[in-house]
Structures are given as structure tokens and as C-alpha cells.
Amino acid sequence: MSQTKSMPTDSSIQVTPSPLQVPEHVAIIMDGNGRWANQRGLPRAAGHRAGAESVRRAVEACKRYHIKYLTLYAFSSENWKRPESEIKALMNLLQRFLKEKTKEMVKQNVRLRTIGRIDMLPADTRKQLDKALKQTENNTELTVTLALSYGSREEIVDATKAIAKDVAGGKLDPDTIDNATFKNYLYAPDQPDPDLLIRTSGELRLSNFLLWQLSYAEIFVLDKFWPDFNEEDMHAAVQEYSKRHRRFGAI
């Protein structure tokens, strides 16, 4: 759902007088770290490191707009097919990021959550994640959900298995299953669906991200690589979202 908000007070962005329709939940496909690095003759890991800085900027921008939920596609089910060295670099980066930023998240009243098959992550990464989840669990201003080892088809399969088990166990009557029941079996059932999906790198794909939840999201594609994402880009996305007329299939 959208919230009507006045513009953030930041001197670097232009202020227009009309109130903005601010999305409550923004989801981001952070694409292009590798190409950003390639263009500079750098290893792909350098692109991911620069991408982590964009994560910090995106979180700050969401806080400025009082956006309540930010969901980031940080590691997909398909990313396990990448070379071991790149997977290792990504996991190390995530661990370092959590180690360095958890204190700041607590200070900023940011809650961290995860979605995905977290049990597939290396033990060290899970340990660092658990710490960050625990330390931020009572925070209320912005929920940042990291999609890790995440695939939407896998999420739907996991939900279906859980539903089948509950039906077999007599806990659920199949005739009562509706959209709301199904949503309850997804990884983060208590979160509203994203209102706005941002994707960087100009690609027009969903890439197995939140297929159920994005059914009615507005899509904003940026023609730049994720490490170049900045506050003005979030501003442009929210501005564009604000202009869209969401009808949810009605007239």
C-alpha cells in the first residue's frame, strides 16, 4: 500500500510541492555488479564490494522516505552455479557487511530479516546472520529483508509442500485454501506485497524473484549498474511510482 508523504528534506534533490505517493514496500533486483567491475578492468568481487555500498545508500534513502520495507535480492538459488571463488567472495562480503553494519542498523532502528533457503549458506555466514537478526529483531522503522539462496519457484514449492503436509495431517481443509491461505505459507507472510520493484542494469526480467508477491507491483528499470545506484535514483523511482495509477485489475 502507498502512503502519502511530503518530500524528504535533502538539498541535493529537487523539491516539488505536490505530495508524493510513497511505496510502503520496495523490492530491488541489484543487477550489474559484474559488468560494472568488467568495465573498469576489476575482478567481479570488486563489483560486489561496490554493490554493498549501494545497499547502504538504498537503506538510507528508504529511511528518508519513511518506506517501511525494503527487500533486496542478494543471492539467488541460481547463483550457486557461479564459480566457487565468486560464491566465497559474496559470502565473505555478506559476513563483513553484517559485522560492520549491525550496530548502525540498531542505531537507525532498522530490522534485518531473511527469506530463502538459509540452511544452504555456509555455517560462518549463518552464524553472523543469526547475530544480526537477533540484535535487530525489536527494531521498527524499516525492515530490510535479504533474499539469500532465494528463488521464488522454490518458495512456492516449499509453501506447497507445507500445505500438503497440513492437509495430510488434517490441520487444513483443502476447500478453504485461498490466496490469503497460500500467502501464509510463504517465507515472510506478515509482510505486505512490494508496491514497487526496482531493477538495475536495464534488464526487463523478474529472474525468479518474488513471483507471487510482485503480481501488482509497479516496475521501474534503471539503465545503470547496481554499484552506481544512488539516492537520486531512489528519488526518481519514487517520483515515477507516485505518478502511476494503480488499479489492481479494476477500472
Ligand code: FPP
Ligand atoms: C548481481 O550482479 C548481483 C549479485 C548476484 C549479488 C548482489 C550482491 C551485492 C549487491 C553485494 C552484497 C550484498 C549485501 C547485502 C552485502 P551480477 O554479478 O549478476 O552482475 P552481472 O550481471 O553484471 O554479472
